[in-house]
Amino acid sequence: MVLTPHGFVDPPTQFVQSMLTKENVINGLARKFYDGDTKKAEATWSDLVEEDLMRFFYEEFGQGPPREERPYNFIIYGASGYTGSLVLEYIFKNVQDLGTKVHFALAGRSPNKLEARLQEVLERYPSSYKPDILRIDLSTPLDIRKMVLQCRTVINIAGPFMLTPADMLVEACVSFNCDYVDVNGEVPFTHKLLKYHDVAKCNEVIICPNAAGAGGIPDIGAYYTANELKKIDKQQITKMHMYLHGSTGGAPSGGTLATRAAMSGAMKDVASIMKNPFALGGSICGGDRPEDSDKNLTTIEYDPEYQGWSGPFTYAFFETRLIRRSNWLLANLDNECYGDKLVYTEHLLFPSEQAARGVASSNTNSKKEEETLREQGKLFKLGEGLSEKNRADQWTEYYFDAETVDGTKIKTKLVGKDGYDETAHVAVEMGLLLSVYRDRLPFKGGVLTPAVAGGMPLVEALKATGLEFGIVPEGEYPDLTRTVQ
Numbered sequence: 001m002v003l004t005p006h007g008f009v010d011p012p013t014q015f016v017q018s019m020l021t022k023e024n025v026i027n028g029l030a031r032k033f034y035d036g037d038t039k040k041a042e043a044t045w046s047d048l049v050e051e052d053l054m055r056f057f058y059e060e061f062g063q064g065p066p067r068e069e070r071p072y073n074f075i076i077y078g079a080s081g082y083t084g085s086l087v088l089e090y091i092f093k094n095v096q097d098l099g100t101k102v103h104f105a106l107a108g109r110s111p112n113k114l115e116a117r118l119q120e121v122l123e124r125y126p127s128s129y130k131p132d133i134l135r136i137d138l139s140t141p142l143d144i145r146k147m148v149l150q151c152r153t154v155i156n157i158a159g160p161f162m163l164t165p166a167d168m169l170v171e172a173c174v175s176f177n178c179d180y181v182d183v184n185g186e187v188p189f190t191h192k193l194l195k196y197h198d199v200a201k202c203n204e205v206i207i208c209p210n211a212a213g214a215g216g217i218p219d220i221g222a223y224y225t226a227n228e229l230k231k232i233d234k235q236q237i238t239k240m241h242m243y244l245h246g247s248t249g250g251a252p253s254g255g256t257l258a259t260r261a262a263m264s265g266a267m268k269d270v271a272s273i274m275k276n277p278f279a280l281g282g283s284i285c286g287g288d289r290p291e292d293s294d295k296n297l298t299t300i301e302y303d304p305e306y307q308g309w310s311g312p313f314t315y316a317f318f319e320t321r322l323i324r325r326s327n328w329l330l331a332n333l334d335n336e337c338y339g340d341k342l343v344y345t346e347h348l349l350f351p352s353e354q355a356a357r358g359v360a361s362s363n364t365n366s367k368k369e370e371e372t373l374r375e376q377g378k379l380f381k382l383g384e385g386l387s388e389k390n391r392a393d394q395w396t397e398y399y400f401d402a403e404t405v406d407g408t409k410i411k412t413k414l415v416g417k418d419g420y421d422e423t424a425h426v427a428v429e430m431g432l433l434l435s436v437y438r439d440r441l442p443f444k445g446g447v448l449t450p451a452v453a454g455g456m457p458l459v460e461a462l463k464a465t466g467l468e469f470g471i472v473p474e475g476e477y478p479d480l481t482r483t484v485q
């Protein structure tokens, strides 16, 4: 039984239990009542009056202030890295009302690195607003609680996620009424969070992993496509396919390479999750339909409609899971899914068979990819990635084709910038919706996908800030000769 300002909580969550160790309680009592003397605290704490003890537990371990009274709209955790620099860049370039309506802070395990990253971004994008910097170690439950109680939303960009205790951060968010956004692209990490869905729904806390370029944008694109198709035909959607076509000059950051290595290293333990097309939920016909098999994502074949070649896309093995979860969540929360028999697939789109086969072989051979990146001078270390100048001419097009049960079809297109810029874009816009405009959102709680958490308000926010959404007129196809090295 734990005492909080909202009464007794029974049973306490694992997170609250992890804070309430004897050591934490004695250290807290010593700080508060015995000038730091832990021996004296241990020997004489039972002499304290009950009212003082109750106040101590409220302050030290209780629920803290309500969401709307917390000083920061959002805290960005792990902003000292490469994605952190882009998130800061995005905020200083685009977010209005800093210091008036919008207050944020940076948190991480290395305040010096956070300060250096902040200064580097402020030199390029000067601002009179300077976020506070908090030292927060994710392996310390009291640190996590301290951070969560100071904000309405945590935006977590510290990865590889599966190597951090960020699931404890999520549990603290669920326990202490704070929304959560992250940019992870790791099925096993998102899978680890699913167990919080029911309690997050019940506590009206939104947990939104995968709010990023990979994962988030196709998820939002599928949501937009389904909405547009349902405007002309309300029937169930049976098929949706996404083609990704983009410039070829992009490159993974050092953090992304470390994340891929972490996933490969853990493959023995996570293989069954990775192989499951419905690892994040939404299974149709028990998950055994041949059309949902991952084999369908590896095909290399000519598509006469697009006059191009389809090839396997590494992130399809992640994004298909996410979009299937969105389909399930919409049925679960709104009783209105995309389609109760939806088949969702993704591929890359290439101008030639040779190009498709070339990328397919480097996708499955990380050594070969590393060699190519080294030759191009793009094998980045931790904390590094493509420069702002080199990202400027990168672009990505997403083509969605969807069809209803009675054959009504639609083709839509999203056009974005470099995937890392879009990651900053989606994460910050999602964080702003949660922490400033939460009343606009369609659902109040759960472990949600970006599309379901953000809904149309997220589509509108991304549209207003540069991600292009549109319906493709009949006969218009991508220009497959358009590539940038």
Ligand SMILES: NC(=O)c1ccc[n+]([C@@H]2O[C@H](COP(=O)([O-])OP(=O)(O)OC[C@H]3O[C@@H](n4cnc5c(N)ncnc54)[C@H](OP(=O)(O)O)[C@@H]3O)[C@@H](O)[C@H]2O)c1
Residues within 6 Å of the ligand: 078, 079, 080, 081, 082, 083, 084, 108, 109, 110, 113, 138, 157, 158, 159, 160, 161, 163, 164, 165, 183, 184, 185, 210, 212, 213, 214, 215, 253, 254, 255, 256, 259, 382, 383, 384, 385, 419, 420, 423
């Ligand atoms: N889905 C997508 O589209 C997408 C896009 C971009 C990034 N990402 C993911 O985001 C993550 C970050 O990428 P990045 O390129 O920014 O990497 P990075 O430059 O290496 O930065 C990693 C950040 O995480 C922090 N961190 C790492 N382990 C930590 C731990 N155990 N406790 C606390 N902080 C920790 C680091 O803090 P220190 O400075 O203290 O080391 C640093 O701030 C990666 O997992 C990447 O895959 C996903």
